Amino acid sequence: xxxxxxxxxxxxxxxxxxxxxxxxxxxxxxxxxxxxxxxxxxxxxxxxxxxxxxxxxxxxxxxxxxxxxxxxxxxxxxxxxxxxxxxxxxxxxxxxxxxxxxxxxxxxxxxxxxxxxxxxxxxxxxxx
Numbered sequence: 001x002x003x004x005x006x007x008x009x010x011x012x013x014x015x016x017x018x019x020x021x022x023x024x025x026x027x028x029x030x031x032x033x034x035x036x037x038x039x040x041x042x043x044x045x046x047x048x049x050x051x052x053x054x055x056x057x058x059x060x061x062x063x064x065x066x067x068x069x070x071x072x073x074x075x076x077x078x079x080x081x082x083x084x085x086x087x088x089x090x091x092x093x094x095x096x097x098x099x100x101x102x103x104x105x106x107x108x109x110x111x112x113x114x115x116x117x118x119x120x121x122x123x124x125x126x127x128x
Contacts, residue, residue, distance in 0.1 A: 035058075039051035062072060085093065 033055075036052075036055050039055040042051040043049055065072065
């Protein structure tokens with residue numbers, strides 16, 4: 001791998017290997033895709049081909065979509081989708097909340113009773 005002015009350039013053999021299974025209209029060897037470069041770096045770092053395979057699959061799907069005239073898939077959704085709960089889901093949520101409150105109250109009472117009985121046993125042992 002050669003470097004020019006802090007930009008990483010791939011030699012001919014590396015670029016040929018990267019381009020081997022990619023659609024020709026998606027990848028231009030003179031300007032490699034930054035995602036593919038990152039995948040290649042990850043592959044070199046981890047000695048696993050998974051990052052390159054993922055990018056190859058992404059390019060294959062993209063080429064197929066473009067061939068059919070479909071747009072690219074937008075995977076950069078910054079805003080999470082908020083879904084409204086149905087009435088049934090809200091009732092279920094409230095019921096679970098109430099059950100949890102009752103269970104927590106019961107647990108606290110049980111812990112308090114255990115603590116009191118242990119204290120009582122300690123007092124009785126000390127008095128005997």
